[in-house]
Amino acid sequence: DAGVIQSPRHEVTEMGQEVTLRCKPISGHNSLFWYRQTMMRGLELLIYFNNNVPIDDSGMPEDRFSAKMPNASFSTLKIQPSEPRDSAVYFCASSPRQGQSTDTQYFGPGTRLTVL
Amino acid sequence: RKEVEQDPGPFNVPEGATVAFNCTYSNSASQSFFWYRQDCRKEPKLLMSVYSSGNEDGRFTAQLNRASQYISLLIRDSKLSDSATYLCVVTFSGGYNKLIFGAGTRLAVHP
Numbered sequence: 001d002a003g004v005i006q007s008p009r010h011e012v013t014e015m016g017q018e019v020t021l022r023c024k025p026i027s028g029h030n031s032l033f034w035y036r037q038t039m040m041r042g043l044e045l046l047i048y049f050n051n052n053v054p055i056d057d058s059g060m061p062e063d064r065f066s067a068k069m070p071n072a073s074f075s076t077l078k079i080q081p082s083e084p085r086d087s088a089v090y091f092c093a094s095s096p097r098q099g100q101s102t103d104t105q106y107f108g109p110g111t112r113l114t115v116l
Numbered sequence: 117r118k119e120v121e122q123d124p125g126p127f128n129v130p131e132g133a134t135v136a137f138n139c140t141y142s143n144s145a146s147q148s149f150f151w152y153r154q155d156c157r158k159e160p161k162l163l164m165s166v167y168s169s170g171n172e173d174g175r176f177t178a179q180l181n182r183a184s185q186y187i188s189l190l191i192r193d194s195k196l197s198d199s200a201t202y203l204c205v206v207t208f209s210g211g212y213n214k215l216i217f218g219a220g221t222r223l224a225v226h227p
């Protein structure tokens with residue numbers, strides 16, 4: 001079975017450029033999460049979608065970050081303009097139901113972003 | 117104070133050793149508890165859920181003490197393949213499956 005798919009796996013860009021990260025959740029999963037992982041701050045939730053609707057975006061750092069989920073099988077996280085402090089690994093995760101507390105979240109392989 | 121605190125380690129142990137990791141959480145209303153495992157440069161994966169009664173999965177035993185807001189993971193008979201970072205995770209009681217991750221404890225098992 002295909003797991004969560006993310007692209008690109010690695011992205012190197014220059015400060016000021018727009019970056020778009022992509023995620024395809026596991027088919028049939030209703031909940032999608034975007035996380036960021038850094039050495040300093042660990043793994044942090046950025047935004048949570050349920051049935052394609054953003055439910056909690058309190059973790060989105062600032063207006064430079066935006067996320068969309070146009071349909072059940074695709075989501076994007078966009079950074080515009082990018083800054084060196086955005087360098088991190090960005091994970092997408094999905095879970096099967098309405099975000100029940102006992103649901104397992106399945107993580108994608110991550111996108112390693114480096115902003116020069 | 118961090119919501120989930122772990123000893124960062126690293127724990128360096130020989131094969132066959134027993135090792136225990138501890139974790140404390142600050143939100144007394146947290147509902148669910150997990151241990152995730154993350155290999156170097158890989159994604160986190162669920163290792164096991166943690167229940168108040170304690171639970172075991174092969175060489176792994178997890179315990180939860182709600183009164184003390186304390187979670188533990190015990191690994192018996194360590195294998196080289198157990199080398200990874202172990203993340204303590206609690207769910208935030210905000211109505212959905214919001215996972216709050218600890219910073220992780222790194223384990224290195226050597227021959």
